[in-house]
Amino acid sequence: MHRREEDYIFEKLDVQQLMFLESLPVAIVIHREGSIQHANKAFVDLIGAISIQELKGKSILDFSPPAYVDMVEKRSQQLNQVGVVISPTEEKVVRLDGAVIDVEITGVSLEYEGEPSYLMIIQEHTGRKMAEEALRQSEARYRLIAENMTDLVCIIDWEGYFKYASPSHVTVLGFPAVAYEGKPARDFMHEDDRIKVRRQMDEMVMTKEGKVLKFRFKNIMGNWIWLEAQASPIFDEDGIFEHFLFVSRDITERLAYERKLTHMAYHDTLTGLPNRRLFKEKLEQALEEAKQNKKKAAVMYLDLDNFKYINDTLGHDVGDELLKQFAHRVKGCLRNHDVLSRQGGDEFTILLPEIEEENDVLRIADDILASFQKAWNIGRNLFRTTSSVGIAFYPADGTKEYELMRSADAALYQAKKNGKNMYRTFFE
Numbered sequence: 001m002h003r004r005e006e007d008y009i010f011e012k013l014d015v016q017q018l019m020f021l022e023s024l025p026v027a028i029v030i031h032r033e034g035s036i037q038h039a040n041k042a043f044v045d046l047i048g049a050i051s052i053q054e055l056k057g058k059s060i061l062d063f064s065p066p067a068y069v070d071m072v073e074k075r076s077q078q079l080n081q082v083g084v085v086i087s088p089t090e091e092k093v094v095r096l097d098g099a100v101i102d103v104e105i106t107g108v109s110l111e112y113e114g115e116p117s118y119l120m121i122i123q124e125h126t127g128r129k130m131a132e133e134a135l136r137q138s139e140a141r142y143r144l145i146a147e148n149m150t151d152l153v154c155i156i157d158w159e160g161y162f163k164y165a166s167p168s169h170v171t172v173l174g175f176p177a178v179a180y181e182g183k184p185a186r187d188f189m190h191e192d193d194r195i196k197v198r199r200q201m202d203e204m205v206m207t208k209e210g211k212v213l214k215f216r217f218k219n220i221m222g223n224w225i226w227l228e229a230q231a232s233p234i235f236d237e238d239g240i241f242e243h244f245l246f247v248s249r250d251i252t253e254r255l256a257y258e259r260k261l262t263h264m265a266y267h268d269t270l271t272g273l274p275n276r277r278l279f280k281e282k283l284e285q286a287l288e289e290a291k292q293n294k295k296k297a298a299v300m301y302l303d304l305d306n307f308k309y310i311n312d313t314l315g316h317d318v319g320d321e322l323l324k325q326f327a328h329r330v331k332g333c334l335r336n337h338d339v340l341s342r343q344g345g346d347e348f349t350i351l352l353p354e355i356e357e358e359n360d361v362l363r364i365a366d367d368i369l370a371s372f373q374k375a376w377n378i379g380r381n382l383f384r385t386t387s388s389v390g391i392a393f394y395p396a397d398g399t400k401e402y403e404l405m406r407s408a409d410a411a412l413y414q415a416k417k418n419g420k421n422m423y424r425t426f427f428e
Contacts, residue, residue, distance in 0.1 A: 026254060027122040030112050031060045034076055037112055046124060048095040060120075065092050065100060076118065088212070093122070106258070108265055119261070123254065152227065152248040158205075160185050160198070163243060172250050174220025190216035190224055204233040205241055214251070226252045268342040270320055271327045279341035279349055283401045286353040290394055297394040298361045300350040301408035302330075302368070305386045305420040307346035314381055321378045326387070333367040349408070358393055365389050365423040372421075388415040389423035397426040 027043035029036060036055050039047075047063060049055050064072050068091050075086060088106040095101060107120040152173075153166035165180035175188075186194050193215040200211050210232035216224040229248035236242050266278040274282065283299065290297045304310075304326060311319035323346060330348065331340055339351040352361055372386045390412025392398060397407040407426040415424040 026257060027124075029055075029060070029120050029122065030117050031120070032112065032115055032117040034060045034073075036060060037117060043122065046095075046101075046122065047093070048097050048099075054096075063094050065094055068092060090212075108261055110265055121254070121257070121261075150249075152229075152246070154180065154185075154246045154248075156185055156201075156244040156246060158241065158243070160201075172219075173217060173225065188217050190218070192216075201231070201233075201244060204231060204244070208233060208235065213246075225250055226255050271324055271342050273327055273348075274339060274341045276341060276343045276349075279339060279343070279351065280401060282339050283351050283404070286351055287394060287399070287401060287404075290353065291399075295353075296355040296358070298352040298355055298358070299392050299394075299404045299408045300352065300361075300365065300368075300389055300423075301392075301405070301412040302348050302350070302387050302389040303412065304346040305388055305416075307385070310383070310385060314378075314383075318378050318381055322376060322385075325376060325378070326372075329371040330368055333364055333371055335364075338364075349405070355393075361391060361393070362423070362425075365391060369421065369423065386421035388412060388420045390415055391423055391425045393425070 022040045027040070027046045029039040029043045031037060036058050039052050039055055044050075044052055044055065047055065060076075061069055061072060071089075071091065075089075086105070086107050088104050091103055091105050092100050093103050101124055104123045105120055107118055109116060109118050111117065112119075150168050150171065151166075152168055153164075154162055154169075155164040157163050161182060161184050162180040165177040167177050169180060170176045173188075180188070189197065197213055197215050200213055204211055210230060213229045213231050215227060215229070217227050219225050227248040228251040229246045231247075232245045234242045234245055266275060267273065268275045286297050289295070304322070307319065307322070310322060323342070326346075327340065327342065327348070330350070334340060334350065335352075337353060341349045341351075343349055352364065355361055368389065369387065373384075375382055375384050390408045390410065392404045392407035392411060394404060398404040411424045411426045415422050418424065
C-alpha cells in the first residue's frame, strides 16, 4: 500500500499517445540513453531510412556531425527526470545517404516502455539556410532561391518597412507579395508582439548577430498565424547597416503539437485529470503559499473499493468508464480551486488549499462518500461500489510534499483496514 518516493517520478507514454505521434507530419524520435527506441514515419523519411526497424537500437550520435556530438551528449545529460523541456536549438543532422541537413530540435523527457526517455521533435530548415547563404554571396542568386522556396523571405528596413516580400507570402498568409512592399510590418503584426520584436531588431544591429524570433502575423482571413523567423542584420562592406533579412515559417501547427505534448506530459490520458507529476508541482506550490500566508491545506488520497474485482469480472472497458465517472462524481464535490489528480490505476489524490477549518475538509469527504452510494450504470451493468479516503493536513501531518502524501497514504490504508467506504485522517 505504501509507495516509494521514486514511484511518483515518471509518466508513461501509452498506445493512444504513440498513435497520435505517428500521425504527426513533423519528425518525432524517442531515444533512451542515446539509443533510438521509436520513431514516426516523418522521422524515418527525414533520415532516409526504409522503416523504423532500420533505425531501432542505433545511437542518436550516428546522425550527428562530429561538431555537434558534445552538444547532443550534454543535452542528454540534462534529462535526469521526466518533464524536462529542451528549448529549440539549431543543429545539423546526417542522413543515411550522408547528406547533411539543417534542422531545429526541441523535445521533452518522458517515460517510454517503463524507462525514462527523451522525445525529440525535429524540423528541417535547409531551405532557410540556403537563402541566408545565397544573400551573402549575391543578391541575384538570393532572389532566385527566395522566390522558389516555401518559407517566407522578406527584407525589412531600419524603420520596419518591407523592401521585399517573397511570392510564398500569398501561399502562407493569403496576401500577394505586392501587398507588403512599402508597408510597415507592424500593420500585419499582433500588437502584443510589436514592442518585443522591435527591441530584438535593435539588439541585432548593436550586436551584429542574428536572432530567432517568434511573433504573430495576420493572414488574409483575419486570423493570427504564429511565425518563427531567423532574422539577420545585413551590413555593407564598410560595416554600415543596410537592412534586416527575415526567413520565416508558419509554426502554428508545431506549437499546437507542442501544447498537446505538454498536456500529455502533465495529464492522465483516460480521465484528462492532472497526473501525479502535475499534482506534485501544484502541491509544492500550494504548500509554499500556505507557509507564506500562514494558512492550512489538506491532501486526500482515495481509491475505489473492490476495483480489481470489477475490472476482472466486467472487463477493462467497464473499469475505464468507471474511473471516468468516478472522477466526475468527485469533481462535483470539490471547490473551484481544489485539484483532483489521478495517480495511476484506481488511485486519486485531491489538493485542498486555503483551508480555514479542518471540518471543512471532512465535510467534503462526507460529500464524496455520499456521492458513491448511488449505483453505477455502465453499459448494461448496474452495480455498486464505494471508495475509501485518507486525509492529511498541513502543517500538522507534514510540511513537505512527500510527507503529506505519505501521511494521506497511511490514512487511506487505515480506512481500508477498518472496513472500507469511509475516510480516516492521519492523526486518528
